[in-house]
Amino acid sequence: METTAKGAGESAAAAGSDGSSPRRRSAGSRVKSGEIREIIEQEIVTGERRAGERLDEQAVAARFGVSRTxxxxxxxxLASAGLVELIPNRGAFVRATGLGELVEMFEVMAELEGMAGRLAARRIAASARVRLREALASCENAAARDAPDEYYYENERFHQAIYDACGNGFLAEEARRLHLRLKAFRRLQLRVPQRMRQSLAEHRGIVAAIEAGDGERAEAELKSHIMVQGERFADLVASLTPKGS
Amino acid sequence: METTAKGAGESAAAAGSDGSSPRRRSAGSRVKSGEIREIIEQEIVTGERRAGERLDEQAVAARFGVSRTxxxxxxxxLASAGLVELIPNRGAFVRATGLGELVEMFEVMAELEGMAGRLAARRIAASARVRLREALASCENAAARDAPDEYYYENERFHQAIYDACGNGFLAEEARRLHLRLKAFRRLQLRVPQRMRQSLAEHRGIVAAIEAGDGERAEAELKSHIMVQGERFADLVASLTPKGS
DNA sequence: GCCCCACAAATCGTATACAATCGCCTTGAC
DNA sequence: GTCAAGGCGATTGTATACGATTTGTGGGGC
Incomplete structure (x- = not known):
């Protein structure tokens, strides 16, 4: 319902202006607190900052050409978001998001999405139904053109549409938060071959269940839809991390 | 798992030293940022601060005898926790936690607790099982002595025990967060007569289901356990708010 | 040789000062 | 009389400076 004034749609902008240039103060356009948050957040989720790395206030301040404040x-x-850990008089460290925790997060995500789907099947309004159909159609288009990046974006919209359709604003907000946090990891697993087509098929099933008003089925399908992602991702990570957790 | 360095057990202290004295700097014991957060948080959840009220940085700073920082x-x-809304260059306003949103929050809480119970029934470790039994026993004691405040405290412990037993640290943390946010509202509804005894009976059923390894039953019982609270609370609020919504 | 205490370095947390932005009120013109 | 534009006030956001707490190291004592 009410936009929390900062949690909404800001990550897209950050993702676009990513790049490696530290973005020093370029004559008149000072970086603000929010931008710094976005940039560091990106650096953490993309793995540019290693887990356990200490991020020094002064160093970051110097890098952006701003003060410590x-x-x-x-x-x-970032600490509130759970991305970094604050140790009282020691400093801030990027939190180690181990594989175990990631699986845990996917597990919770699956539950929340399932819940949203269940509620949506019962409560969905006409306008939300239209948006859901549109989102599905966009996914179909992207898949037909075999465009993973595009599909990734439309997939976002699809899930957002379900959140919005569930009729529980608080749930929608929580799901959005978690979704955002898993964003980086989610992106990786779309590279898995055939995943896009299978994902699309699952999307169709989900929409069918919601349109039919079958909450239980919508819930079950959404849960497995997410858990598959989690498992695939776990496989992926396990296969390319030699030292293991 | 990892304590988030600030989200854990701090509200109890705030509740104790509540009071009306603004707590000016009393010779050597300056109030810190965390304490201010706790105090304002208490004031908001207890309704001392009206919804929509603007909280002026300077005013608060002056009141506590500290600077604006x-x-x-x-x-x-508080904004991250969702208790106040930050409008870019206008100020901070305490967010209106309407009845509708509260019901939504209880709905999500029910889902998360149900999930925790389901997982706990399958995964609970021996040590966690002991703690769960102890927590239940403490609830029994409090109920036997007809001590609502004590029961309230032990009830906390009971639910925490379930979170810890679910084997999903992330879920436990999320549940804790929500639980904390609903704390103030939860407390009210224990005043409802007979609620304590009924709550205890439900606790027994939940533990039985978990001990039996019956995840589905544990989930269902926990869900209704929470939703009953939500509904009771909605009744309570609806009965004592004349203007509605 | 080991342990304890003290000092120093560093870093966090807070105070104070300044700049930039936004809303509101007044004033002027149409 | 109404609308618009500009100035003024207030408030947020940032910069800089200071104090307090903690950690690590070095020296002295046992």
């Missing part, structure tokens, strides 16, 4: 604010927000 | 930090954390 906005950096502190950014770090605090 | 720690106040800003406290307000930011």
């Amino acid at each position: 906005p950096v502190r604010e950014a770090i605090n927000q | 720690p106040v800003r930090e406290a307000i930011n954390q």
